[in-house]
Amino acid sequence: MINRRNFILGSALTSLTTFLGLNRATAKRVVVSGDARPMVISTWNHGLPANAAVWNVIESGGKAIDAVETGVNVPEADPESNSVGYGGYPDRDGKVTLDACIMDETGNCGSVSFLQHIKHPISVARKVMEDTPHVMLSGEGALEFALQKGFKKENLLTDKSRAAWKKWLEKSEYKPIINRENHDTIGLLAIDQKGDISGACTTSGLSWKLHGRVGDSPIIGAGMYTDNEVGGAVATGMGEAVMKTLGTFLIVELMRGGKSPQEACEEAVGRIAAKQDYKSFQIGYLAINKSGQHGAFSIHKGFNYALHKDGENKMYDSSYLVKG
Numbered sequence: 001m002i003n004r005r006n007f008i009l010g011s012a013l014t015s016l017t018t019f020l021g022l023n024r025a026t027a028k029r030v031v032v033s034g035d036a037r038p039m040v041i042s043t044w045n046h047g048l049p050a051n052a053a054v055w056n057v058i059e060s061g062g063k064a065i066d067a068v069e070t071g072v073n074v075p076e077a078d079p080e081s082n083s084v085g086y087g088g089y090p091d092r093d094g095k096v097t098l099d100a101c102i103m104d105e106t107g108n109c110g111s112v113s114f115l116q117h118i119k120h121p122i123s124v125a126r127k128v129m130e131d132t133p134h135v136m137l138s139g140e141g142a143l144e145f146a147l148q149k150g151f152k153k154e155n156l157l158t159d160k161s162r163a164a165w166k167k168w169l170e171k172s173e174y175k176p177i178i179n180r181e182n183h184d185t186i187g188l189l190a191i192d193q194k195g196d197i198s199g200a201c202t203t204s205g206l207s208w209k210l211h212g213r214v215g216d217s218p219i220i221g222a223g224m225y226t227d228n229e230v231g232g233a234v235a236t237g238m239g240e241a242v243m244k245t246l247g248t249f250l251i252v253e254l255m256r257g258g259k260s261p262q263e264a265c266e267e268a269v270g271r272i273a274a275k276q277d278y279k280s281f282q283i284g285y286l287a288i289n290k291s292g293q294h295g296a297f298s299i300h301k302g303f304n305y306a307l308h309k310d311g312e313n314k315m316y317d318s319s320y321l322v323k324g
């Protein structure tokens, strides 16, 4: 929303830019006030195109909250990404059900869970955040809300996902897959030119789950959490383990207490390992702090992430707990 103060400030900045003779190319350079420079980090290899979309928004002076939504919209619409949005693997009944959440720099947040037929659950979550007094809408109610807001009802089960589901039905074996073809939930965190932090998380959840199962991804503080004074964190992997420890809230609180993002991610994985049968499932955490440092840690080898920083958008392997 443009208020009078922002308008006057905006006009003053425009005049200053003109006075200093900055051309369009110079103005596009990404600069932040304070310690942090703009950056984007996201889970798995579908993070690369998502980060690139985020960067376009940030580079042109956009807000982190707009950027994170735009970024995760990319894998949500990609039929080849079988763990997010359109083309996501269905539950054991053949139904694609989606979970997502989003959080802005003011601490405002929105989420949807067990949502069917809508390609962009993150955008519905944002509408929940902005247009209702609530944080989460679920199931039929979330779908009705989305339709009222103008979202289109679509079939999200692609031929490829249907074929994978039919194959699964042959044995109907229900066990966690440790690293699912190098992608899973997309969790994404961004710092914009003002130094503000926002986050987004969206998924079709555990493949072949029980109909009605909701994972960590729409739960603020489990799948994703940000605090603009401290930093943010996102989670991927077996949602139940993340929910039992509220992993991303824990990571942000550990950073508030002085831990680095890396130390905080390691401790959050340690909390899971201390009480749960962690060898049978994967969890990966990413975190950033307000100074633009980042951390990544997982239970098993194989978790990777995309980092857009200092002019490069590249994949990195996370360090992990279980050696050998």
Ligand code: GLY
Pocket: 185, 203, 204, 205, 206, 214, 215, 216, 217, 235, 236, 237, 238, 239, 240
């Ligand atoms: N982390 C995604 C899920 O468990 O649904």
